[in-house]
Amino acid sequence: MRPRGEENVRPNPLRSKAVLSDPAGADVPVGRRSFLRLGAVLTGGLALGGNSAIAEPSQESPPADAPWSQSIGAGVVDRPYGRPADTEASVIRRNVPWLTATAESSVSFSPLQDLHGIITPNGLFFERHHAGRPDIDPAQHKLLIHGLVERPLLLTMKDILRFPQTTRIHFIECPANGGMNWRAAQMNSLQFSHGMVSCAEWTGVKLSTLLEETGIKKEAKWAMVEGADGAHMNRSLPLDKCLDDCLVVYAQNGEALRPEQGYPLRLVVPGWEGNVNIKWLRRIKLGEKPWHSREETSKYTDLMPDGTSRGFTWLMDAKSVVTFPCPEKPLDGAGLYEIRGLAWTGNGKVTRVDVSVDGGINWQTARLHEPVLSKALTKFTLPWRWDGRPALVASRVVDESGYVQPTIAELRKQRGSNSVYHNNSIQTWQVKSDGTVFNVQLA
Amino acid sequence: MRPRGEENVRPNPLRSKAVLSDPAGADVPVGRRSFLRLGAVLTGGLALGGNSAIAEPSQESPPADAPWSQSIGAGVVDRPYGRPADTEASVIRRNVPWLTATAESSVSFSPLQDLHGIITPNGLFFERHHAGRPDIDPAQHKLLIHGLVERPLLLTMKDILRFPQTTRIHFIECPANGGMNWRAAQMNSLQFSHGMVSCAEWTGVKLSTLLEETGIKKEAKWAMVEGADGAHMNRSLPLDKCLDDCLVVYAQNGEALRPEQGYPLRLVVPGWEGNVNIKWLRRIKLGEKPWHSREETSKYTDLMPDGTSRGFTWLMDAKSVVTFPCPEKPLDGAGLYEIRGLAWTGNGKVTRVDVSVDGGINWQTARLHEPVLSKALTKFTLPWRWDGRPALVASRVVDESGYVQPTIAELRKQRGSNSVYHNNSIQTWQVKSDGTVFNVQLA
Structure with a gap:
């Protein structure tokens, strides 16, 4: 049994050219409202096709039954102490043997x-x-x-x-x-x-x-x-x-x-x-x-x-990093994305995270997700409409002590380059036109 | 190498008779201050011995080296995805085959x-x-x-x-x-x-x-x-x-x-x-x-x-349970304990948990641990000085809607006894003089 109407493809709203031609441009924050309005734009019947197309399913048919929907699975306590799905085998801790x-x-x-x-x-x-x-x-x-x-x-x-x-x-x-x-x-x-x-x-x-x-x-x-x-x-x-x-x-x-x-x-x-x-x-x-x-x-x-x-440099100063996109998670074509990341500080609570997509020239304030706890990771997100051109994505945290995450140049001015610990500088990810992401250091 | 002075046993402050003879009795909340004062009481040299004794170590000697302190352990990514210690093998999910x-x-x-x-x-x-x-x-x-x-x-x-x-x-x-x-x-x-x-x-x-x-x-x-x-x-x-x-x-x-x-x-x-x-x-x-x-x-x-x-009785009303002591975790002799438990409600946030050690005649308000989140488990604790006599330990939660966790008798008045779902009644644990704990239902 397959859903009827799969031949009537319609574009994935997340990747539509309708978004790319939006005059607001790439750097403008995209709120949830405009994200959702997108669907309405597409009802006009744009058919952009390509690998970004998703099937328009029938209003009535149930989905096709996969093999796992036609059989009985494992019983409870098959794994009295659970483990991840086999298909998540790449999600592991890794070391660097030469380090x-x-x-x-x-x-x-x-x-x-x-x-x-x-x-x-x-x-x-x-x-x-x-x-x-x-x-x-x-x-x-x-x-x-x-x-x-x-x-x-x-x-x-x-x-x-x-x-x-x-x-x-x-x-x-x-x-x-x-x-x-x-x-x-x-x-x-x-x-x-x-x-x-x-x-x-x-x-x-x-x-x-x-x-x-x-x-x-x-x-x-x-x-x-x-x-x-x-x-x-x-x-x-x-x-x-x-x-x-x-x-x-x-x-x-x-x-x-x-x-x-x-x-x-x-x-x-x-x-x-x-x-x-x-x-x-x-x-x-x-x-x-x-x-x-x-x-x-x-x-x-x-x-x-x-x-x-x-010595005795115990305190971990405020730090943040964009976890998506990142080298391991490239972008898949221009369109709407959500920049996601983590921030933390040994000083207490994170109070603000700013995100730049142009290497630190312009900054936008990201949304912090509750609960924001003292000396704990804090999650931040910011919608981003990527126009497919090269970008430099970075985040910068401010904590409740007023401390602002520094650039690596600011840290080097204080410390030179002999030390190895306590690099809490701003991380920049370079996004290339093909969506691949690289670890770069801005001077 | 063993710590010097292990022959000089002194009583475990947690189980001292000095506590048991405290005129405050079993039902009175024990704050952190009195818990700590206990140590001072013991400096007089009480030696109650028995299995509650702990060794008084030397002021100077380092601890004896166990075998694992004299060898090199496993390297990083020995387990790229970790698992619990082998000695925690009893901590597993269990089912009830006859159910x-x-x-x-x-x-x-x-x-x-x-x-x-x-x-x-x-x-x-x-x-x-x-x-x-x-x-x-x-x-x-x-x-x-x-x-x-x-x-x-x-x-x-x-x-x-x-x-x-x-x-x-x-x-x-x-x-x-x-x-x-x-x-x-x-x-x-x-x-x-x-x-x-x-x-x-x-x-x-x-x-x-x-x-x-x-x-x-x-x-x-x-x-x-x-x-x-x-x-x-x-x-x-x-x-x-x-x-x-x-x-x-x-x-x-x-x-x-x-x-x-x-x-x-x-x-x-x-x-x-x-x-x-x-x-x-x-x-x-x-x-x-x-x-x-x-x-x-x-x-x-x-x-x-x-x-x-x-039908459609979706909401999980407020509920709580004492997780220590419980049948699987009995008490080990009279003395100071901390009653611990969990509370939750589908109505939003837990606002108060009361604990009784006499089967619901008297109640004391427990401490709620942060963060108290909406529709999440909330942890509560209350210090308890157990006098070694039989006790009936129970908890009762109140949530932000004002709902109070009912007794099983109150639920039966509404519902009779044909149903099986949505038993959010107060759980009572009977503590016997030997410290064993039993699941009982009070009328």
């Missing part, structure tokens, strides 16, 4: 080009390991809190689950996200240029609750936080941040943390660089001074033009 | 007892199939919109991805959730009493956008929405609801819909019963009257005491 010496001390990038919304599913959350992913027995795992405290504590997972719970949605970003762009080793890819940021709903205990339980000695000013991985990955954190908004979490998007995200316990340090969000958390020690550990001296510092290094 | 004739026309229940927060991870979202889970090729899938429209449309997935996107977090609940309790066939389980509700971040196109694109004829008052599964599962929806807040979605928690959730396309009808949220959506037909399809006559109606049936 690091071994996969055990490396990163994988989240496929932002295939994701929608602000939640990153747990299977696709980016990874950063310093000594690989340990497989920990949660029944044996303990968290030690000691140092400048009144009463040191050694807590089991069962103990930690008893404390009052807090649930919050926060992004985590590696400060090396964008590092290949910074070093002019950029790949033509959204996944590899920006895929070291992800966002999840975290549940656990406020770190302040645990620290107050131990009693904080008044000399204490810093905390050393340490993982149970083979690297004993550790960092120093100011006590003020620990008491402000840090969480010791055991759940991510509802379920237990994934092993590569720190199962059974990790620290979440909202808005601060990924490496301080210690995974496989086993120890918190309070002290008077920072520890100057390996990961805050040989790594995670920024060599400045004068030969000094910036 | 339905076949697994292809059945339900699976989400393990709410192991979940935290408001997002249900995609692998654990409850399932309801009418003819099993079809495996659909998204390249061949189309959505037909026809009937009382000006211009019928047959849209491919590629077409649908071009339309303006909307992302929202909403719960979906099967109206049979709680049906076993209603029929006095309850199981002693949170998973089976309430596990047919889940919540996700959905991304797609507003149904109103697609319908306005086709042009709605003025006689149109209803929409028939139909799936591509072997059951051709279909329901009638009032056009007003379609134009209000329905979404045609292709993504769930960021990634493509899972096959059992309607891949590649489903309808989300916020706040209305699960079965109208048509999965594998292939057709929307506008008409003047409802279709009175099989699934809205032989099923999904409520037989009343007078022999008539209520």
